[in-house]
Amino acid sequence: MTDNQNPLSPHLQIYRWHISSLLSITHRISGIINLFSLILLFFWLVALSLGENNYELFLLVINSFIGKFILIGFTWSMIFHILSGIRHLVWDMGYGFEIKTANISGIVIITSSLILTVIFWLLGRGLI
Amino acid sequence: MNETRQWILHRISAIILAPLFFWVYFSLISLSKKNYQEAIYFFKNPVFEIFTVILFFVGFFHAKISISEIFEDYIHNKKIKDVANILALIFSMVIPVIILILFIYKI
Numbered sequence: 586m587t588d589n590q591n592p593l594s595p596h597l598q599i600y601r602w603h604i605s606s607l608l609s610i611t612h613r614i615s616g617i618i619n620l621f622s623l624i625l626l627f628f629w630l631v632a633l634s635l636g637e638n639n640y641e642l643f644l645l646v647i648n649s650f651i652g653k654f655i656l657i658g659f660t661w662s663m664i665f666h667i668l669s670g671i672r673h674l675v676w677d678m679g680y681g682f683e684i685k686t687a688n689i690s691g692i693v694i695i696t697s698s699l700i701l702t703v704i705f706w707l708l709g710r711g712l713i
Numbered sequence: 714m715n716e717t718r719q720w721i722l723h724r725i726s727a728i729i730l731a732p733l734f735f736w737v738y739f740s741l742i743s744l745s746k747k748n749y750q751e752a753i754y755f756f757k758n759p760v761f762e763i764f765t766v767i768l769f770f771v772g773f774f775h776a777k778i779s780i781s782e783i784f785e786d787y788i789h790n791k792k793i794k795d796v797a798n799i800l801a802l803i804f805s806m807v808i809p810v811i812i813l814i815l816f817i818y819k820i
Binding site for chain 2 (some may be wrong): 633710
């Protein structure tokens with residue numbers, strides 16, 4: 586293995602940060618967070634199948650400060666990953682590679698993911 | 714599975730997942746304010762059951778491909794990478810199957 590001269594990727598600590606690299610690594614991280622949110626959904630259903638008392642306990646945890654923080658974080662991660670995923674699909678079709686376009690679409694995704702998270706949460710909790 | 718097919722399946726699973734994830738997440742947030750009876754009533758809906766099971770199978774399929782790609786980038790020891798890939802594969806099959814069993818027998 587020591588004589589393998591293939592380039593290694595990606596070197597996060599070495600490259601200068603750009604919107605493109607920031608979104609690239611955030612896409613990966615949010616994907617991994619989404620995996621955890623699927624696992625949360627798994628426990629949600631397990632708690633539900635364990636009967637009323639266990640489910641009430643689960644709801645207590647979910648509605649605590651930390652629980653809400655996690656759920657909001659997971660929501661943002663999901664929305665970000667989907668929006669960024671759409672950007673990737675557009676790239677796969679061969680559009681949007683110009684540096685200016687890519688930067689603009691990156692900024693649009695960051696802002697709209699935050700706004701959508703707030704709207705999603707307010708609607709879901711019945712606050713608006 | 715050859716790489717091109719894997720690439721295409723990864724994109725197809727993404728397109729299936731986006732609306733499902735959106736919908737399930739919205740339901741979860743609204744469920745977090747509701748009690749046990751309402752939640753049971755909600756999950757008893759066959760449309761929700763089927764979509765949730767699809768979400769788990771397709772979601773873990775998508776996750777398995779992505780995770781393997783991340784392993785490819787960051788794990789440079791082939792043996793460790795192989796073991797990690799096998800563990801990811803087992804994990805990505807066991808959880809959806811448990812969910813399927815839960816829906817059939819428990820909820």
